[in-house]
Amino acid sequence: MRATRARSAAQRPRPTWRGAGLALAGALSLVGAALYGRVDLLVLGLVLLLLPLAAAIAVTVDRPWISVARQFESDVVTAGEPAHVAVTVRNEASRRAPSLRWRDACPPGLTASSLAPLPPLGEHAVASRDHSDSATVRYSLGTTLRGVFSVGPLLLERTDPFGLVRCLYAVGSGKPLIVVPRVDDLGEGEFDVSRSEGYEHELVKHSIPNADELIARDYRPGDPMRRVHWRATARHDKLMVRQEEPRSNPETWMLLDTDGGSRLEHRHLHGDGGNDRFETAVDLAASLGAHLIDQGYVLGVAESAPLQLQGRAGTGRAGLAGLAVSAYDPPGGVHSLLVGLAAAEQRRRDNADPAGVLGAALRRNPQAVPTFVIVVEGDHDELAAVASLRPLCDPAVVFFVGERAELREHYDRRGWTCVDVGAGESPSAAWHRAGIRSAVVHHG
Numbered sequence: 109m110r111a112t113r114a115r116s117a118a119q120r121p122r123p124t125w126r127g128a129g130l131a132l133a134g135a136l137s138l139v140g141a142a143l144y145g146r147v148d149l150l151v152l153g154l155v156l157l158l159l160p161l162a163a164a165i166a167v168t169v170d171r172p173w174i175s176v177a178r179q180f181e182s183d184v185v186t187a188g189e190p191a192h193v194a195v196t197v198r199n200e201a202s203r204r205a206p207s208l209r210w211r212d213a214c215p216p217g218l219t220a221s222s223l224a225p226l227p228p229l230g231e232h233a234v235a236s237r238d239h240s241d242s243a244t245v246r247y248s249l250g251t252t253l254r255g256v257f258s259v260g261p262l263l264l265e266r267t268d269p270f271g272l273v274r275c276l277y278a279v280g281s282g283k284p285l286i287v288v289p290r291v292d293d294l295g296e297g298e299f300d301v302s303r304s305e306g307y308e309h310e311l312v313k314h315s316i317p318n319a320d321e322l323i324a325r326d327y328r329p330g331d332p333m334r335r336v337h338w339r340a341t342a343r344h345d346k347l348m349v350r351q352e353e354p355r356s357n358p359e360t361w362m363l364l365d366t367d368g369g370s371r372l373e374h375r376h377l378h379g380d381g382g383n384d385r386f387e388t389a390v391d392l393a394a395s396l397g398a399h400l401i402d403q404g405y406v407l408g409v410a411e412s413a414p415l416q417l418q419g420r421a422g423t424g425r426a427g428l429a430g431l432a433v434s435a436y437d438p439p440g441g442v443h444s445l446l447v448g449l450a451a452a453e454q455r456r457r458d459n460a461d462p463a464g465v466l467g468a469a470l471r472r473n474p475q476a477v478p479t480f481v482i483v484v485e486g487d488h489d490e491l492a493a494v495a496s497l498r499p500l501c502d503p504a505v506v507f508f509v510g511e512r513a514e515l516r517e518h519y520d521r522r523g524w525t526c527v528d529v530g531a532g533e534s535p536s537a538a539w540h541r542a543g544i545r546s547a548v549v550h551h552g
Contacts, residue, residue, distance in 0.1 A: 121163075121167055121168055121273045121274070121275045122275075123164075123272060123274075124271055124273065128160075130272060131156065134153045134154070134155070136153075137150070137156060138150065160272045160273055163270060164275075167266060172205055172206070172264060172266070172279070173201040174198065174199060174280075175280070176279050176280030177195070178196075178283045180192070180283070180285060183284070183285065183286060184287075184288060184443075184447060185287055186291070187252065189251060190249060191285055192248055192249075193246065194244055194245075195210075195212065195245050195262060196243070196244045197244075198229070198232075199230065199242075200232050201232055204231055205230075206266050207225075207226075207228075207266065208265065209266075210223065210245065210262060211224065212247075213262070213278065215258065217253035217287070218249055218259065218287075219249065219252065220247070221248075223263075224247075226243065227243040227245070229241055229243060251287045254287050255451065256285070256450055257284070257287065258284055258285075259282055261278045261279055261280045261282060262278070262279045263277070264279055286447055288446035289391045289393075289394035289395075289450065291394050292535040292536040292539075294399040324337040324349065325348065326347075326348060326349075327346075327348060327349050331349045337350050359407075359408060360400050360407055360408070360479070361478070361501075362397060362410075362479070362480045362482070363494060364389065364409060364410075365389065365412045365481075365484040365486040365491065366412055366416065366453070367413045367455070367456070368413070368456060384532055385509045385510045385531045388509050388532055389484045389529075391534075391535055392507060392509070392535045394445070394446055395535035395536070395539070396480060397409070397442070397445045398445065399539075401441045402438065404438050405438070408433050408469055409433060409435075409436070409445075410432070410433045411460065412457060413454070413456065413458070413486075414455060414458055416453070416455070417434040417452065419441065419444050431469055432460070432465050433465060454484075457487055457490065462491070462494055463490060463496070463497065466497060467497050470497060470500035475502075476501055477502070478502065479500070479503075479505070480505050480506075481494060481505070481506040481507070482506075483508050483509065488514070488515055491515060492518050495524060498522045504524045504525065505524065506519050506524045506525070506526055509530075509531065510531065516528070
């Protein structure tokens with residue numbers, strides 16, 4: 109916890125009702141002195157006007173010497189859920205701190221508590237033995253939007269001893285809080301893995317339920333020689349093989365339309381950073397991605413604008429070196445995906461090639477894999493080129509968040525399952541309208 113003197117007033121000193129009343133009385137006294145030639149009214153008016161001015165100078169110059177440490181119960185929370193914050197404040201001055209009120213500075217999208225009294229802080233030199241120079245205050249921070257927010261600095265408000273002027277100080281620095289999108293439960297239905305094998309898909313079924321991977325069994329015609337257990341073969345004087353547990357890492361792919369389109373510059377010029385359609389698309393991507401990863405799939409994500417998500421780099425096992433994609437492995441991939449989506453925003457397409465990137469990834473799979481496309485405002489020609497990848501996708505589902513009639517018809521003609529999603533609609537409703545029915549498969 110580092111001690112920092114309040115750099116400057118966060119707001120200019122403002123008179124209280126008492127200070128404003130004194131200033132008004134002083135002004136009236138000066139008017140009376142000018143009208144009636146009364147020296148006593150002149151003196152009274154000057155005194156009444158100088159008192160608030162002196163108080164303003166005092167609270168501006170005499171800034172508190174305070175150290176602040178802020179701790180979140182969790183640095184990552186879900187939008188709509190409260191974030192619990194503990195703020196430890198310590199007086200570093202050699203005299204008692206004045207009476208203060210406090211609150212945390214928060215950007216739009218977060219709702220903090222209003223000004224509240226800060227417990228008394230004793231002298232630092234004396235209090236070093238009994239810790240009365242420190243106080244910890246706790247509060248809950250309301251979250252409404254996803255994003256990466258800076259909570260802080262701490263705002264301290266004090267008044268002069270006569271209560272004529274109040275001043276607000278900024279102490280300490282901000283601390284990032286990650287608010288991830290909400291995740292809907294999409295149900296228990298799952299795709300048939302036999303139709304959606306990934307690039308490295310391997311599924312070996314038990315002949316004996318719950319058999320241990322190292323237990324040997326008799327050789328059966330068709331068993332690969334690589335599974336021969338030579339030590340057990342020598343001991344039993346007959347060919348034995350290892351009984352392996354089922355394991356599978358089938359792939360699935362998702363294309364998220366992060367291209368802001370022609371409206372992006374207009375929104376920036378008019379200071380409109382919000383886009384309900386894109387927020388709906390991010391919520392859908394979060395719920396869909398979490399559902400697939402939880403079911404045992406390795407999720408690959410491509411974007412229609414320069415890549416923002418930072419999952420496992422597109423290299424290594426699936427042969428995706430050099431592609432602008434991110435991959436998320438079960439079981440920990442859900443957290444990485446949600447943290448990445450928390451900061452996702454619409455950008456200019458620039459040189460992004462979503463059809464080429466997604467096509468290169470899909471062609472590395474020996475069979476068609478489940479593919480999902482979420483369309484918002486991206487370029488028509490670029491997204492239309494993605495529709496030609498239909499033979500590589502099974503099933504192939506495209507969600508249109510908003511009206512894209514011409515593009516929707518283009519996908520429909522090529523055999524994609526097209527789902528219209530309204531701004532603000534829940535991901536579960538959109539998912540169930542896709543009408544995908546398949547067997548329930550659990551991966552080992």
